[in-house]
Amino acid sequence: MTAWTFLRDHIRLTACYVTGVLLALLVPVLTARSHGIAVSYGDVGYACLLALVMLTAYLLLEYSIRRRAYRLAHVLWHSLHSGHPCDLPTRGTREQRDWIRLLRQVQGTYLERIAEVEERRRFYEVCLTHFAHQMKTPLSVMRFLEEEFKAVLRQLPDPALGLALVDQLAEERDRLDAQLQLLLQTARLASFSFDVRIEPVDIAALIREAVNEHKQAWIRRALYPEMIAPDGPVTVPTDRKWLRFVCDQILRNALQYGVKPGATRPSPLRIEIASRPGCVTVSFTDQGIGIPARDLPHIFEPFFTGTNGRTYSRATGMGLYLVKHICDRLGHRVDVVSKENEGTTFTLTLAASKFYAAATEP
DSSP: OOHHHHHHHTHHHHHHHHHHHHHHHHHHHHHHHHTTOOOOHHHHHHHHHHHHHHHHHHHHHHHHHHHHHHHHHHHHHHHHHHTOOOOOOOOSOHHHHHHHHHHHHHHHHHHHHHHHHHHHHHHHHHHHHHHHHHHHHHHHHHHHHHHHHHHHHTTSSOOHHHHHHHHHHHHHHHHHHHHHHHHHHHHHGGGGGGSOOEEEEEHHHHHHHHHHTTHHHHHHHTEEEEEEOOSSOOEEEEEHHHHHHHHHHHHHHHHHHSSOTTOOSOEEEEEEEEEETTEEEEEEEEOSSOOOTTTGGGTTSTTOOHHHHHHTSOOOSOHHHHHHHHHHHHTOEEEEEEETTTEEEEEEEEEOSOTTHHHHOO
16 A cells, blocks of 8 residues: 555545634634634644644554555465465454454455365365276276287188277277376376476477377378478477377377378378477478368367367367467467368477476475
8 A cells, every 4th residue: 555545545534624624713713803803823824734733643643554454455465375374463443453353264264165175176186097097907908908809800711890890999999098198187287386397308209209109090090190300309398298298189189180081092190390499399280171260269278179079079178278288387389270171280389498497496
């Protein structure tokens, strides 16, 4: 609170006080003049000066008292945002003491509810994480059984139908695995700041790992990735695990929408890494179905599936939302350019600065 703000709040009191003093002086002056008594205007001015001194003293005293109350409100505001209690003083006017007692009750109730919400959030996070990890075991078993079934089917006279069914089973298993990854990473977002480890990461090597993880899916979808990168490692300070998840989501998006329905020839997926001043860019370009222009402004919104998600796949609308959210938290940027029925290009701009260096120091 500034002095000017305080004076504006007390303008009515000041006006009433000045008016009262003038009226109180006007009555004896008029009475004296009506009786022919000489009036000393010097004495009247001295009385006005004394009244002004008293008004100034009152305003200064009131300002010092109320300033403590405003400072208290400022401290309380930061306390509520930080989630830590603050010591509230007990001195002040009676009205301020009543407000302080009320603020103590509100602060206590607020912090209790915050603690309950935080405890509930942690419980849900632990449950979701535990569930996702437990589901990983059946998925691994399914992957092993797929290979066993394929080995048995290849010994039959006509294994084509059986192998096609196994491939379909593998595709459904991959979709389930992707949804579990989304669930797990969504649960981890709440503790993002505690789950970040910034280190130099070779972008080309990381993307090769992500591409190789989907080798069977590329073959099934007749989509063939081609990577163009500078000679030698291209490193960026970032979190390897989170960036790998971002790249994996973009690759899965290409697997879903990077091939036009009814295509008879293999479709390319061009991955280009370029080192620029202050950053490294990674672009993923496919020649698939593209994104309708009306959907482009909304693709990074949570649970937005758009026309493609409803028509061509069982999308959840969370993958690109997590991509955008994670890139923002890491100090990177993701952009998309797309034209319907022609293809889509996702571009990651990875800042080559130590965006998180201070936050990760012990």
